[in-house]
Amino acid sequence: MNLFNLNENYRKVESLFDDGAEVSEQALKDTLESIGEARATTLDNIAFLIERNTAKGDFYAKKIKELQLAKKSAENTVKRLNAYMTSAMDDAGLKELQTENHVLKPRNYKASVIVDDLDHLPEEYTTIKPAVKVADKTALYKALKNGTEVAGAHLKPNRKTAIG
Known part of the structure; x- marks a missing residue:
């Protein structure tokens, strides 16, 4: 198998995870075994996929925290603006x-x-x-x-x- 085909096969394995769907253990095993590469090469590429997905998980966790802070800030702004609006209407007797x-x-x-x-x-x-x-x-x-x-x-x- 040439290097281009080998890379293409591992990209297919990567794409199994890219849409966020859960991949069954059997489907993953069948896909990896169908590549037919030497154990060391396959395991090395699996290690790469693990590192890649660990980094993605860390990125998502950081992004979730950022979005939660942004959400909390927006909620607090809504509370302050609503309190001001209510106070202004109450002061005017409306x-x-x-x-x-x-x-x-x-x-x-x-x-x-x-x-x-x-x-x-x-x-x-x-x-x-x-x-x-x-x-x-x-x-x-x-x-x-x-x-x-x-x-x-x-x-x-x-x-x-x-x-x-």
Whole structure:
């Protein structure tokens, strides 16, 4: 087998992985054995494929982290812009504003439970999970919503503007 054909055969093996599909162990074995090259050459080329795919995996992991950071930044920007828009509409006393492109309506959403100090929460509002004390936010929400004062927790309003 000439070098051109050998390289072409190993490119075919590489292409099995390029579309992201899972290749069965048997299909991979059959493809590699069909090349019919000496064991050392085949294993050397397999080592190359392993290095290549390890590098691709590392690249994808880095890219995922970058994209997750970009996503988080975009989400935080949306929160800040929505808070500003809601504040501006509240300050102007607007219940609805229709622009050329949007209908803006400030709305009250379910308030968020903020635990200021877990150690000061009454026991009825906490649970112990494998040696870790956690706040029972459902019980806290119900109690705080009904006007019960609970040391160590408060409700934080969750007001946003719906964009239609």
